[in-house]
Amino acid sequence: MNTISEVKSAIAAKKASAREIAADYYKRIAGKNGELNAYLTLCEERAYRQADRVDAMVAAGKPLPALAGVPIAVKDVISTRGVRTTCSSKILSNYVPPYDATAVCRLEAAGAVVLGKTNCDEFAMGSSNENSAYGPVQNPAAPGCVPGGSSGGSAAVVAADLAVASLGTDTGGSIRQPGSFCGIPAMMGSYGRVSRYGLIAFASSLDRIGPFAHSVSDVATILKTMAGRDPNDSTSTTAPVEDYNASLDKSVKGLRVGIPKEYFGEGMDTGVREKIAAGIELLRKLGCDVRDIQLPHTDYAIATYYIIATAEASSNLARYDGVRFGPRVDGDSLISMYRKTRGAGFGAEVKRRIVLGTYVLSAGYYDAYYLKGQKVRALIAQDFKNAFAQVDVIAAPTSPVPPFKLGERVNDPLQMYLADIYTVTTSLAGLPGLSVPCGQIGGKLPVGLQIIGPAFGEAKVLQLGHAFEQAGGAAL
Amino acid sequence: MKISQEDVLRVAELAYLDLSEAELETYRAQIDEILEYIGKLNELDTSKVEPMAQVLAETQAADATLREDLVVPCAVADEVLQHAPDPEPPYFRVPKVIER
Numbered sequence: 001m002n003t004i005s006e007v008k009s010a011i012a013a014k015k016a017s018a019r020e021i022a023a024d025y026y027k028r029i030a031g032k033n034g035e036l037n038a039y040l041t042l043c044e045e046r047a048y049r050q051a052d053r054v055d056a057m058v059a060a061g062k063p064l065p066a067l068a069g070v071p072i073a074v075k076d077v078i079s080t081r082g083v084r085t086t087c088s089s090k091i092l093s094n095y096v097p098p099y100d101a102t103a104v105c106r107l108e109a110a111g112a113v114v115l116g117k118t119n120c121d122e123f124a125m126g127s128s129n130e131n132s133a134y135g136p137v138q139n140p141a142a143p144g145c146v147p148g149g150s151s152g153g154s155a156a157v158v159a160a161d162l163a164v165a166s167l168g169t170d171t172g173g174s175i176r177q178p179g180s181f182c183g184i185p186a187m188m189g190s191y192g193r194v195s196r197y198g199l200i201a202f203a204s205s206l207d208r209i210g211p212f213a214h215s216v217s218d219v220a221t222i223l224k225t226m227a228g229r230d231p232n233d234s235t236s237t238t239a240p241v242e243d244y245n246a247s248l249d250k251s252v253k254g255l256r257v258g259i260p261k262e263y264f265g266e267g268m269d270t271g272v273r274e275k276i277a278a279g280i281e282l283l284r285k286l287g288c289d290v291r292d293i294q295l296p297h298t299d300y301a302i303a304t305y306y307i308i309a310t311a312e313a314s315s316n317l318a319r320y321d322g323v324r325f326g327p328r329v330d331g332d333s334l335i336s337m338y339r340k341t342r343g344a345g346f347g348a349e350v351k352r353r354i355v356l357g358t359y360v361l362s363a364g365y366y367d368a369y370y371l372k373g374q375k376v377r378a379l380i381a382q383d384f385k386n387a388f389a390q391v392d393v394i395a396a397p398t399s400p401v402p403p404f405k406l407g408e409r410v411n412d413p414l415q416m417y418l419a420d421i422y423t424v425t426t427s428l429a430g431l432p433g434l435s436v437p438c439g440q441i442g443g444k445l446p447v448g449l450q451i452i453g454p455a456f457g458e459a460k461v462l463q464l465g466h467a468f469e470q471a472g473g474a475a476l
Numbered sequence: 477m478k479i480s481q482e483d484v485l486r487v488a489e490l491a492y493l494d495l496s497e498a499e500l501e502t503y504r505a506q507i508d509e510i511l512e513y514i515g516k517l518n519e520l521d522t523s524k525v526e527p528m529a530q531v532l533a534e535t536q537a538a539d540a541t542l543r544e545d546l547v548v549p550c551a552v553a554d555e556v557l558q559h560a561p562d563p564e565p566p567y568f569r570v571p572k573v574i575e576r
Binding site: 300303306327331332336371373374375 | 487494507510532555560561571
């Protein structure tokens with residue numbers, strides 16, 4: 001029982017209560033989490049309270065909402081009232097938010113049962129989940145390998161059947177890449193599609209909340225439930241939310257799919273290349289009109305991303321000062337208290353990004369770095385606009401490399417950054433992106449096909465992802 | 477070399493971030509390499525490009541106009557102070573700011 005419809009029908013048919021299902025998941029978590037380290041905090045009380053509410057609805061014969069009794073997990077950068085939220089950082093080791101993120105509220109209002117909070121890279125900064133202050137996460141689909149990052153815990157709990165679905169956040173690939181590494185569908189909607197209220201900020205012009213699940217259909221359901229205008233986030237848009245599930249089964253015959261040649265450059269693993277080629281062949285078999293396109297500024301995306309993301313991070317993370325939350329390290333003055341608290345509380349990757357971000361924003365360097373980055377960001381966004389004048393969606397690899405061994409890349413930050421090449425572009429342009437399983441190298445290492453749409457083109461992206469999945473994409 | 481230890485120290489001061497000697501040199505070397513890489517943006521002539529300061533197009537922006545400035549109840553002070561490092565309700569206590 002690992003999809004929304006299976007859970008819902010079991011509850012509706014009174015084969016299992018929401019409480020029994022939650023208890024069953026907690027039992028499995030107790031058995032597996034010690035090894036995986038994917039959950040950081042469990043919230044049984046909150047989960048059972050919610051499960052009982054669902055069971056009361058069943059008993060009263062009321063109609064059940066879309067996610068009635070569905071056990072989910074939430075990345076630990078998303079606020080949950082009364083449930084510890086650490087951002088996988090020591091600096092928030094004891095932080096308990098006084099409010100819920102809008103995304104969580106909406107899922108709970110639809111009947112979802114939040115089981116707990118998942119491990120991730122500290123403040124969502126990383127591509128392997130190895131930057132967590134609470135230790136790395138194992139990849140359940142590829143033992144000994146990283147689950148990807150930064151939402152590694154959220155991907156791992158779904159892949160290991162410790163949740164039906166989960167929420168992650170994506171700033172430069174942090175949903176799509178772990179989805180690809182753990183062999184499950186994972187999606188980031190357009191910038192502005194899901195409210196960021198209650199998402200603890202890393203880079204505000206890039207951060208997005210999105211789902212992991214066992215099927216594209218479940219991804220569509222979760223995304224749709226969270227999406228839509230929220231007065232608490234002025235960047236959430238009023239653009240109408242389509243019923244993504246309703247169009248999933250439409251034929252993809254004739255759909256124009258662009259393949260960007262820049263996404264098959266040097267540094268791409270040969271195993272990934274073969275699987276993606278097989279994936280594109282499958283798209284042709286499905287009747288898609290597959291065409292070559294160009295996204296000429298792709299090669300500049302990593303440089304642009306690491307200017308903009310670190311600049312925004314250096315500003316957003318200024319709030320961790322030992323005054324309002326988290327542990328404090330005493331100093332003999334206010335400033336020395338700030339410096340010591342931050343020096344002791346942040347991990348290496350976060351400090352590196354704060355220093356880099358402060359540098360690119362500092363007097364004398366702003367124009368050369370930050371302003372230049374914003375201009376190149378405009379060029380990258382324009383590349384996509386030009387491409388979407390010719391095609392409906394774009395298909396590309398999610399990551400140039402398959403899951404790598406734990407510890408293999410931790411000492412070279414630039415090499416780690418470069419592996420984000422196929423995901424940061426979409427983040428910078430604000431577009432939706434879905435990673436859908438596209439076979440396994442040697443039957444062991446999962447590969448993900450990324451489907452990218454124009455702004456607010458989620459329906460087409462999901463439609464193609466669903467067709468690809470139904471046609472056996474995962475078994476290529 | 478793009479960035480010196482003095483630069484890193486100056487930036488750490490701006491960011492109120494204590495760094496050890498070892499961290500200072502590690503970050504200097506790593507950030508130097510990253511800045512060297514970022515230098516590739518100078519291959520592009522952007523003199524006629526408008527910077528992308530926000531993601532949503534005007535037609536998609538939700539807040540074309542400012543919202544009304546309404547007072548709404550927000551009684552979370554107790555909850556907020558409960559987990560503060562050094563609370564003295566209804567305040568946060570900090571080390572002395574002004575020396576006499």
